[in-house]
Amino acid sequence: MQWIDPQSIAAAGGMAVPLAILMLESDDDRQFVETIYSQYRPLLYKVARQFFPADSQEMEDAVSNAVVNLCRYCKTIRSVSEDKLPAYLVCLARNVCNAQLKKLARQQKITLAMEDAEEMEDIADERAMHEVVLSKHNAMEMLDSFEHLSKRERELIRLRHIDMLDYEEIGQILGLSYGAARTAVSRAKHKLEDIARKQEESL
Amino acid sequence: MSIALNNALTMDRSLDDMAYDYLGQMLLQKETEELLRELEKEQADGLTGEMDAFFAQQEKRHQKEMSRYFCRRNTKRLFTKTLPGLGRVAAIVLAVMIAVGGVAMAVSETFRVRVLELVSNLQLGILKYEFRENREASFDVPVEWIGSHYPAWIPEGYEITNLISYPGYSNVTFTDPEIAEETGASYADFNISEQDCTVIEFDMQRAEISKTLIQGFEADLIQISDSVYLLWTDGEAFFQIGTRNMSMEDTLRFANSTYPVWKSDKK
Numbered sequence: 001m002q003w004i005d006p007q008s009i010a011a012a013g014g015m016a017v018p019l020a021i022l023m024l025e026s027d028d029d030r031q032f033v034e035t036i037y038s039q040y041r042p043l044l045y046k047v048a049r050q051f052f053p054a055d056s057q058e059m060e061d062a063v064s065n066a067v068v069n070l071c072r073y074c075k076t077i078r079s080v081s082e083d084k085l086p087a088y089l090v091c092l093a094r095n096v097c098n099a100q101l102k103k104l105a106r107q108q109k110i111t112l113a114m115e116d117a118e119e120m121e122d123i124a125d126e127r128a129m130h131e132v133v134l135s136k137h138n139a140m141e142m143l144d145s146f147e148h149l150s151k152r153e154r155e156l157i158r159l160r161h162i163d164m165l166d167y168e169e170i171g172q173i174l175g176l177s178y179g180a181a182r183t184a185v186s187r188a189k190h191k192l193e194d195i196a197r198k199q200e201e202s203l
Numbered sequence: 204m205s206i207a208l209n210n211a212l213t214m215d216r217s218l219d220d221m222a223y224d225y226l227g228q229m230l231l232q233k234e235t236e237e238l239l240r241e242l243e244k245e246q247a248d249g250l251t252g253e254m255d256a257f258f259a260q261q262e263k264r265h266q267k268e269m270s271r272y273f274c275r276r277n278t279k280r281l282f283t284k285t286l287p288g289l290g291r292v293a294a295i296v297l298a299v300m301i302a303v304g305g306v307a308m309a310v311s312e313t314f315r316v317r318v319l320e321l322v323s324n325l326q327l328g329i330l331k332y333e334f335r336e337n338r339e340a341s342f343d344v345p346v347e348w349i350g351s352h353y354p355a356w357i358p359e360g361y362e363i364t365n366l367i368s369y370p371g372y373s374n375v376t377f378t379d380p381e382i383a384e385e386t387g388a389s390y391a392d393f394n395i396s397e398q399d400c401t402v403i404e405f406d407m408q409r410a411e412i413s414k415t416l417i418q419g420f421e422a423d424l425i426q427i428s429d430s431v432y433l434l435w436t437d438g439e440a441f442f443q444i445g446t447r448n449m450s451m452e453d454t455l456r457f458a459n460s461t462y463p464v465w466k467s468d469k470k
Contacts (some may be wrong), residue, residue, distance in 0.1 A: 019268045045254055046238045060261055087235040139226045143233060161220070161227030189223060 018067045029074045036077070037067060040089050047093035051101065059102060065096040094163050101173045138196070145195040153188035160185045266369050271296065313343035316464055344464055348373060350395040351440055356460035358453050361391060371398035389448035391457050396441040403434070403443065417442075417458045433458045 017034055024030040041063065048062035069092050070077065080088045146154060159170045171181035216224070230372040245251050318340035324331045347366055350373030361377035368374070378390045410427045422435030431454045432443040442461060446454045 020263050022269070023452075041258065042242050042251075042254060043235075043238060045257060046242060048211075056257065056260070059257065060264065064264075077381060086239060087231050090238065091231055139229055142226055143229050146230060156221070157227070158230070161223045162231045164224070181444045 006074055018064060020064075020068045020071045029071075032078060033067075033070055033074055034087075036089075040086065043086060044093045045088055045108060047090055047182065048097060051094075051097035058104075062093065062097050062100055065100070066093045069096060091162060094158070098159065098165065098173060099161055099171070103170065105172050105175060141196045141200055142192055145192055145199055148195045149188060149192055152184075153191060156181075156185045156188045157192065241318060269369055312346040314346055315341060316344055316353070316462060317341045318462060342378070342460075342462070344373075348375070348464065351397060352395055352442070352461045353464045354391075354393050354460050355462045358391060358449065358457065363391075372396050390446065391449055391454070392443075392445040393457075394443040394445075395459070396443070397439070405432070406444055416457070417455075418461060422458070445463055 017037060021030060021033050021037060024033060037133070044063050044066045045059070048059040048066070048185075050059035052062060066089075070089075077085070077088065127146070149157070156170065156174075159165050159173065160167075165173075167178050167181040167185065170176070170185065171178050174181065176184065222407070245254075311453050317336045319334055320337045320340070322335060323334045324333070340355065342353070344353045345363065345366055347368055349368045349370065353375070357377055358379070360379045360381065362380060363375060364378045365374070365376040374392070374394045376390055376392045405425055405427070410425050413424045414427075415424045415433070417433060417435045418437075420435045420437055422433050425432040425434070429451070430445065430447045431451065433442075433454065435442050442458075444454070444458045446457065449457075
């Protein structure tokens with residue numbers, strides 16, 4: 001039987017912490033997650049806002065769900081170094097938001113149709129090894145070029161390579177078929193490589 | 204290792220994907236740093252109004268969840284049938300006491316609730332009525348308490364060891380530290396529910412139930428060995444009192460001392 005220590009309620013400067021945190025069995029874990037939550041909740045808010053800028057209810061759910069995952073992965077998070085922790089939390093919040101988007105898409109509450117949708121042909125994803133193995137140098141150049149992509153192209157790459165979603169999941173979020181999602185991601189990456197190449201040539 | 208990398212290990216990803224995953228990691232780091240800088244700037248410029256409003260809303264939600272949770276937990280599970288038998292019931296009560304004891308609060312501040320009474324005096328053929336404070340009956344309430352009522356009389360030597368107060372549900376537990384040290388189970392518990400989530404179940408195998416009056420309202424009095432429970436309503440709130448190792452006289456006095464708390468008296 002688990003009992004909650006109400007001391008947690010008064011913690012974090014009198015802030016009412018999410019119930020999920022209070023449900024943690026170990027005092028140590030509870031204190032740890034509370035600290036993380038009070039310190040980084042603005043960051044969770046920022047990520048949620050990027051996904052749901054006009055829907056405060058979804059934002060609230062996203063932050064709450066992020067806290068639930070924070071509790072769920074508490075042990076893992078403890079092993080993350082302090083300098084990597086913010087990025088880890090952003091990733092965690094993004095995953096939660098993506099899950100919500102998928103759910104919304106399933107409920108057909110949103111239709112995130114591709115704004116500049118076009119004929120999608122299935123582009124082969126595999127390329128020659130020498131073309132795709134990115135050295136740190138190349139990755140830095142591509143990173144600099146990333147901002148030159150459209151909003152949608154940036155999100156496609158984020159979904160695939162930060163959030164590690166498969167094409168089916170990307171398709172669910174963006175309202176695309178598997179093939180179209182794969183094509184769109186591939187095109188975004190090609191475009192990124194082109195921009196990086198051109199920038200390098202211009203230097 | 205990030206969640207992303209953890210996931211990557213379990214997924215079937217092409218060489219192209221893995222190469223870009225590296226870019227993804229750098230991108231995540233870069234965008235996180237940008238977000239942190241943005242936050243820092245907003246805080247420095249005092250532009251956090253929207254976020255503050257969001258978290259104020261979020262806190263209300265948390266408070267509601269907690270209120271609902273504690274309300275259910277402290278009532279339903281405390282007296283639930285799931286662990287029948289007196290010994291087990293006592294064990295649950297004890298567990299609650301241990302879990303919440305020591306906590307609760309450093310109740311640092313209180314506000315005074317004045318009890319007013321009508322006094323009549325006949326002198327030299329003049330009957331005089333006076334509405335004045337009964338200083339002896341007036342009592343202190345912790346500032347954290349937001350329930351509509353509070354027990355004005357606390358048995359001597361008893362101290363607050365737990366206080367939970369949220370909109371719709373408040374609970375305060377008093378224990379006698381000396382007795383608690385000896386037996387670990389002497390307390391007076393006052394609960395007030397002002398929402399409809401309260402469910403209480405008693406194991407009636409060894410319980411005796413009778414009726415009594417608390418402040419003019421009919422109350423159920425349940426005795427289970429050395430524990431006494433009183434439950435009544437004034438039509439607006441549901442009151443529950445539980446005591447252990449306390450005389451019936453003190454228990455009834457404790458219950459009858461329940462007074463409305465007027466927030467305007469808050470100092």
